[in-house]
Structures are given as structure tokens and as C-alpha cells.
Amino acid sequence: MVDYTGERVIPKLMKPSDQLLLEHIARYDFAKPYVSGRVLDIACGSGYGTARLAKGRNKALETIIGADVDPEIIEFAHKEYYHPKMSFIVADGRAADLPDRLGTFDTVISFETIEHVSDDRQFFHNLISLLKPGGTLVLSTPIGRGRSIPSKSPFHYFELTEEEIRQLVSDGSPDIASSLLYFQNSVALEREKRPDVHYPIAVAVIQKK
Numbered sequence: 045m046v047d048y049t050g051e052r053v054i055p056k057l058m059k060p061s062d063q064l065l066l067e068h069i070a071r072y073d074f075a076k077p078y079v080s081g082r083v084l085d086i087a088c089g090s091g092y093g094t095a096r097l098a099k100g101r102n103k104a105l106e107t108i109i110g111a112d113v114d115p116e117i118i119e120f121a122h123k124e125y126y127h128p129k130m131s132f133i134v135a136d137g138r139a140a141d142l143p144d145r146l147g148t149f150d151t152v153i154s155f156e157t158i159e160h161v162s163d164d165r166q167f168f169h170n171l172i173s174l175l176k177p178g179g180t181l182v183l184s185t186p187i188g189r190g191r192s193i194p195s196k197s198p199f200h201y202f203e204l205t206e207e208e209i210r211q212l213v214s215d216g217s218p219d220i221a222s223s224l225l226y227f228q229n230s231v232a233l234e235r236e237k238r239p240d241v242h243y244p245i246a247v248a249v250i251q252k253k
Contacts (some may be wrong), residue, residue, distance in 0.1 A: 081150030166188025
């Protein structure tokens with residue numbers, strides 16, 4: 045049995061009203077319209093979000109793969125969730141040979157992952173390389189104090205500023221056709237910030253050329 049540390053979302057170990065759970069579910073629900081064809085959920089954790097996408101976009105899906113670097117959490121996902129078009133594998137999003145191993149995808153989901161790797165630029169480039177031409181990446185990350193300042197969270201290397209996130213998702217690869225940035229407050233995701241509202245999470249939608 046996996047332990048709940050407060051960082052990874054495991055719905056069966058959380059109250060339905062848990063704010064962290066609700067915010068994560070909102071991001072997966074936001075991503076649903078972009079999900080079709082071959083889909084990869086990288087750093088899928090306990091698999092609840094992968095399963096939510098599989099059920100919510102069943103008709104649009106060819107297949108969906110949930111991947112995580114932690115074998116224990118992948119074993120948990122296998123036991124906890126099932127869908128005929130869904131599978132879970134152990135894989136590291138930082139691996140440059142991942143497209144050779146898995147192929148390319150119409151949609152890649154990467155929620156709350158970039159802050160966990162030491163080289164966010166290389167990781168972002170890897171995500172883009174996993175997309176088919178015209179494919180879509182939906183990515184989220186906390187908005188923080190910047191790449192040069194270690195995060196206060198023991199789980200994160202750093203948390204990018206809004207400007208660093210904008211630069212990464214627009215100029216992080218020559219293969220980017222377009223990018224849109226959304227801001228999350230609780231379960232609401234908005235394109236334009238409202239005055240005096242705190243938005244701790246950025247969600248980017250990036251289309252490959």
C-alpha cells in the first residue's frame with residue numbers, strides 16, 4: 045500500500061472535499077477537450093487522472109498510457125484502476141529515448157511535474173518530442189520565485205515565475221506552433237487574471253507544429 049505524503053494525490057486516502065484533490069481533478073477535467081487519439085499522461089502518479097480521462101474521453105481515445113518513474117505507484121495504479129483502452133508503465137519523462145520506446149502521441153498530459161526535475165528546459169523539450177505533428181501538450185506547474193531560487197517544498201527543485209513559464213512554453217522548442225496560458229485559483233481556470241485574486245498554478249496548452 046502506498047503512503048499519502050501530502051504531495052501525491054491518492055483519492056481513496058483523501059476526503060472528497062480535500063482542496064488538493066479538487067484542484068487536481070479540475071485540471072484533468074480542463075484537459076478533457078484536448079484528449080484524443082494516442083494519449084500519454086506522464087508522471088501519472090496513482091493513476092486516478094489517467095482513468096478519469098479514459099472514462100471521460102472514451103469515444104475519442106485510441107489508447108491512453110499512464111507513466112511514472114515510481115514502480116510502487118504504478119503497481120498501485122494497475123490494481124486500482126481499469127479501462128480497456130488504458131495501461132500503466134514505469135517510465136521516466138527525463139529519458140531522451142522515450143519517443144523511441146513509446147512512439148509519439150496526439151496528446152501529452154504533464155501535471156505538476158516540471159518542478160520535480162532539475163532541468164526543466166530539457167524535460168519540456170522531451171515532452172514536445174513525444175508529440176505527433178499538430179499534437180497538444182497540456183502542462184501545469186506552480187508559480188513561484190524562480191528557477192534560481194530553491195523551492196521551500198522538499199519535493200520541488202524550484203518553482204518558475206510566471207514570466208519564466210511564459211518563456212518556456214512559447215520559446216522552449218522550435219517545434220511550438222502556439223501556446224496559451226491559463227491561471228488556476230481553487231477549481232477555476234481563467235485566461236485573464238482578476239485583480240486581487242491569487243493564482244498559484246499555471247496551466248499551459250501547447251500545440252506542436
